[in-house]
Amino acid sequence: MKYLVTILLFAVLVFSCDTTKSTVESDSTKIALSDTVIIANDSIEYEIIIIEPGFNAWLVTQPPKGYYGLNYLETRNKIYVTEFNNRVYAPGFNKKLYVQEINYDPNVSYGLEVNYLLYNYFKFFEETYNQKLR
Secondary structure (H helix, E strand, O other), rough: OOOOOOEEEEEOOOOOOOOOOOEEEOEEEEEEOOOEEEHHHOOOOOOEEOOOOOOOHHHHOOOOOOOOOHHHHHHHHHHHHHHHHHHHOOOOOOOOOOOOOOOOOOOOOOOOHHHHHHHHHHHHHHHOOOOOOO
């Protein structure tokens, strides 16, 4: 399977050692019910993995998936991904926060679900770690 989007951020082993909880399946999409969010779809060949303690609890407090338009989410994600990836390789930024580059291709249509989760992850990241990615 070709991975167009791989997000493996913040594998905080001390706080999230239990990542083998049950999953919910719908329309060939799997979402883990723990502090790890995995969305995988073989037909589109993408995968997004968010490993972050507290992200799921925070996500339920945010506007629903249809609140933002797809174009808005894609535009914001391009900005966030560019800045995040710059910080992965730039000296002076905390390498515990900026662990791995995010492979997000702005020419690929990932759909509403992936863009919604990615956008909300960046908002969560900014609030939790007091980082500004804009």
